[in-house]
Amino acid sequence: MPERQATTPHLAPTGTLRLPSRIHVGYGVRDQVPALLAEHGSRVFAVVDPFLADSPEFVRLVTRARAAGLTVTVHSEVSPELPVDSLTASGAAAVGDAPDVVLAYGGGSSLDAAKLIALLVTHGGTLADYYGENRVPGPVLPVVAVPTTAGTGSEVTPVAVVSDPQREMKLGISSPHLVPAAAVVDPELTLGAPPSVTAYAGIDALVHALESYTAAPLPLDWSGGLPVFTGSNLFADQLALEAVRRIAPYLARAVADGSDREAREQVAYGSLLAGMSFGPTGTHLSHALQYPIGALTKTPHGLGTGLMIPYVLQACVPAVPERLAELDLALGGRADDTWVAAQDAVDRVAELCRTIGIPANLAEIGITHDQLPHIAELAQGSARLLAISPVGSEPGTLLTILEAAHAGDRSLIAASARPGRGKGNLS
Structure with a gap:
């Protein structure tokens, strides 16, 4: 590969941030989740990894949310690597539930799935309509994102990635409208991960x-x-x-x-x-x-x-x-x-x-x-x-x-x- 000492002309530095309106990090911050959900309405569509649906921490969170007067539907049909057809079905299930807010709980797949479900509930169509950058036409249903792994950063980013077998690769859907409304990063939820x-x-x-x-x-x-x-x-x-x-x-x-x-x-x-x-x-x-x-x-x-x-x-x-x-x-x-x-x-x-x-x-x-x-x-x-x-x-x-x-x-x-x-x- 030929040496490249300079690949772009000098550009004056600029800065941009697009972040959730609320970010909490540290041990114990997960207790803030029911209050964050309630800020957006009373009907919650909770997207969770299937192996976490019965975990003590998730069950505790849902119990506390319901005790606070929220109606919570738990959706655990999240497939690894997010094949596009599975997300279409999840979006249809969410539309039928008419949620006010989406709870994303789990690893990167659950967080990305929740963002895309929020997109489909709000704007309809197929996910292929939104492949690429800036194709989401406006705000989506608010998402409160609670990662249980330390890696994807999806709780604060404007992108979600799906697998499309017809295109032989993963594809991104990117828009500032996909940035979650709130991110809750509690290291307690990562303890014991394999x-x-x-x-x-x-x-x-x-x-x-x-x-x-x-x-x-x-x-x-x-x-x-x-x-x-x-x-x-x-x-x-x-x-x-x-x-x-x-x-x-x-x-x-x-x-x-x-x-x-x-x-x-x-x-x-x-x-x-x-x-x-x-x-x-x-x-x-x-x-x-x-x-x-x-x-x-x-x-x-x-x-x-x-x-x-x-x-x-x-x-x-x-x-x-x-x-x-x-x-x-x-x-x-x-x-x-x-x-x-x-x-x-x-x-x-x-x-x-x-x-x-x-x-x-x-x-x-x-x-x-x-x-x-x-x-x-x-x-x-x-x-x-x-x-x-x-x-x-x-x-x-x-x-x-x-x-x-x-x-x-x-x-x-x-x-x-x-x-x-x-x-x-x-x-």
Whole structure:
């Protein structure tokens, strides 16, 4: 891959935030949920992961909501990876219930499902009508989002992702109207989550922060409609760095011991900050490549973004070394030389991925070498993500990253960066 020292013209920094009107984080904040629901009406459509529907904490929440005079319908028909047909059925069920507010409780699939159900109840049609950016015509039913994993950040973002088998990949629906009305992030609800769930969700949260911080700036027309994802962002930069400081030192601890309260608290808070960061900026190549990879392999989203992030960051070294050097400080590095620090940041992220059990290469999850060009081609469909890639989005660039990720060898990318710097090898 040819060296790219500068990929975009200099743009004066600007800032944008689109967030819920209420955000609560910390142990015990889940007790605020019934009051938040009541602010929007008395009829609640509760979307919950099926394995959590009978959990003591969810049952307690529903009992308290009903004791407060709310009518609660529990909907647990949430399928992993959100196939579009299942969401159409869920939307129809919600329309029949005529809710005032949607409660989203569970992992990223439940939160995204709740946002899309709120969309279908309000505006009708099919989800395909809304694929892409800014196609939601107006506000949707209010959503109170309560994550039970620390990873997706969906509780504060304007995007939801579905699986569409006819299109061979996951697709995003992005609109400021999908930002929930309230987010309640209680680390208590993440205690005891299995190691793999913690690892995949947690690394995805870290990827959100890393890709938000390395996002390229976009030229914006402030006199017209803005894109949902605006690229590099003054507000988001600080949120992303703090997210990295919270997640990186504690994620391995949370994976190793699901009852580690300090680690759970730090990772949950970091995941929230990462969601607040990438909500306005967007993510880039790890996510664009994961969508077809996940569809082909049926592997969890966080596994795919975690697998890809060392290779994507390696490609970023010659393009945004200063940004990576700043991330290195947030990751615990102390190198004075910008290029050394940039490579150290990539190496630290790769080491964390290895420690928590993220597969080291695409071959491990069943991707064959001859599938790589097709994956690169499918990734070209994620225009909103590719637009903020700091290394561009040419098919050859994507294929170089995929070739390295398939071989498990970052030196295939590092060879095009400054000679003699860094390890650049995952083998």
